[in-house]
Amino acid sequence: MTHLPRMQRIATVTLNPAIDQTVSIPNFQADTVNRVDWKQDDAGGKGVNVASFLAEAGHRVSVTGFLGRENNALFKTLFHQKGIDDHFVYLPGETRVNIKIVDDAQGQVTDINYPGQSPTHQNVDGLKNVVHALAGSCDWFVFSGSVPAGLSNDIYDELIGPLKAQGKTVVLDTSGDALRFGLPAKPDLIKPNQAELEEVLNIRLESHGAIVAAARELIESGIRYVVVSMGGEGALFIDRTQAFHAQPPAVEIKSTVGAGDAMVAGTVAGLLGGESLRACATLATAFSMGALGQIGPRLPPIEHIHAMRHLVTLREVS
DSSP states (O other): OOOOOOOOOEEEEESSOEEEEEEEOTTOOTTSOOOOSEEEEEEEOHHHHHHHHHHHTTOOEEEEEEEESTTOHHHHHHHHHHTOEEOOEEESSOOOEEEEEEETTTTEEEEEEOOOOOOOHHHHHHHHHHHHHHTTTOSEEEEESOOOTTSOTTHHHHHHHHHHHTTOEEEEEOOHHHHHHHGGGOOSEEOOBHHHHHHHHTOOOOSHHHHHHHHHHHHHTTOOEEEEEOGGGOEEEEOSSOEEEEEOOOOOOSOOTTHHHHHHHHHHHHHHTTOOHHHHHHHHHHHHHHHHTSSSSOOOOHHHHHHHGGGOEEEEOO
16 A cells, blocks of 8 residues: 655744735826725735645645734635634734735836734744644744834744754745844745845845855855745746756736745745756746736636746756
8 A cells, every 4th residue: 555645734924914905096196196996905924925825736734923813804714715724823903904006007016015013022922832833733834024023133043943953844035134134044945036135145146147156155054945036037946056047938917916925835835746946946937927917916726837837938057
């Protein structure tokens, strides 16, 4: 009798989630009255998006982080619909709202991001207890997004360190000081964009070769994979011995909400499936393409994503 491999369970951690409110305003202008064409509210935050995408791709996912108790209905509905296990630490008050003004007429998106709640020391201790408990059932942990006001920037280091000591696989997708202070914990995978990588290394990266060389320095320090997203220029997927530039075809962009999170989810799905770095690059890029074609953090059917993999141009970077 053959034993199927045990399905690895994933937990995502979102310290600063948000309700993404997308409003369509053709020919949006400052300093005047604008009329909204339509609006859509989505439960969001980077780790929530990653969880949603992985659940759509058939993975078993748990979520945690901090959520406001007073406006949690959208999140509860999402978790129920997608079969996601909710382990959030609930705070009094409301989760922040991030507004995205989509202007199809001018091809522009304007973001207005609120600061978010400030968890207490007790809340942080509660979250550490939840993450420790989830380590009993989850093999992969994805930490995504900004650190809420009032929390120390080394919060990711504090959360990731114990997981790495238990042999867990950890992904970190953040920027600025949160990324800088998280790197010493040696996450297995990071996904900065080019500007975020330049900021954390304090260096200008003028070419794909320079980005690969900079990423390899991080890999030498103990990080296994570095994925660098470059917007319309595609992304670089780098490990100790290989580097691939994945270029998607020009696609009609409905919304950029969650495109980077879709790339994280696609990379994790590929690695979990035992795929090569080359194959992970096409899958992650197809996930991202799929998200760009949807309003809000959504994916098309998974068979569409697999079809899109063949449209990605892959080039090895030496």
